[in-house]
Every structure is written in C-alpha cells, then in structure tokens.
Amino acid sequence: xxxxxxxxxxAMWEPHIVNIFCDICIKEIDNGGKPKSHFTKEAxxxxxxxFGKETGRIYEYNQLKNKWDQLKKDYLLWRALLGTDTGLxxxxxxxxVDASDDWWKxxxxxxxxxxxxxxxxxxx
Numbered sequence: 001x002x003x004x005x006x007x008x009x010x011a012m013w014e015p016h017i018v019n020i021f022c023d024i025c026i027k028e029i030d031n032g033g034k035p036k037s038h039f040t041k042e043a044x045x046x047x048x049x050x051f052g053k054e055t056g057r058i059y060e061y062n063q064l065k066n067k068w069d070q071l072k073k074d075y076l077l078w079r080a081l082l083g084t085d086t087g088l089x090x091x092x093x094x095x096x097v098d099a100s101d102d103w104w105k106x107x108x109x110x111x112x113x114x115x116x117x118x119x120x121x122x123x124x
Contacts, residue, residue: 011063017055021067024050039068081107 013021024047028034033043044061052058082088082097089098 011057011059011067013067017057018067018071020054021051021064022071024054025068 025039028039028043028047028050031043033039033046039047044065047064048059048061051064085099085103088103090096091098
C-alpha cells in the first residue's frame, strides 16, 4: 500500500482489463455486494482483492471506484444516445453504433440543439 509520500501509479485500463473489472463487478452484484445503488464496503474490499488476483495489478479502492464512476457515466451517455430506438447494431471494426445516416443526422441535430441551449441566455 502506498504511503502519503509515495505517488500512486496511474491505472492502465486496456480493454481486456476493463472486461475483467466488469466481470468481477457483475459477480459481486450477483453475490449481493450492491444491495441498492452502491457497493458495500465489504464488496469494494472484495473487488480490490479479486481484481489484483485476476489481473496481477494492485489497484487501490480509489482507482477502481474512479473507473466504476467513469463507466457509469459512459453507460448513461450511451443510453441517452440510443434513446428508445430499436434496430440499431454495433460495428466492431469501427467501434461505433451501426445506424442509418438519417438516424445519425437526427441525433447530431438533437445534440447540437442541446449544447447550444446550455449557453443561451434566455433572459435577454
């Protein structure tokens, strides 16, 4: 464990390591380690230990928690992007949503309008 004088090594998150982390989190959820909206302290301890055993990497709680939080943000953005649309696919080669040009045009317009609305002062 790092002391306060030692810098913590930056976590490296290659795709296969993210997959391992997600699998460990799913198992912990299935074992009741996330009874509501957050992992329990015992679950985080188990996640840190299991992650180290399965990857050979010694990441601390904060490093795993930061990754969990970022994955959650990414998932929420992904869900917002897809909305309630069906019939979409995934292009593994491009690593993008596989959708028609018309679908993309509609999504881009919605995002542009949303971001513009953040900066418009409607009181003027």
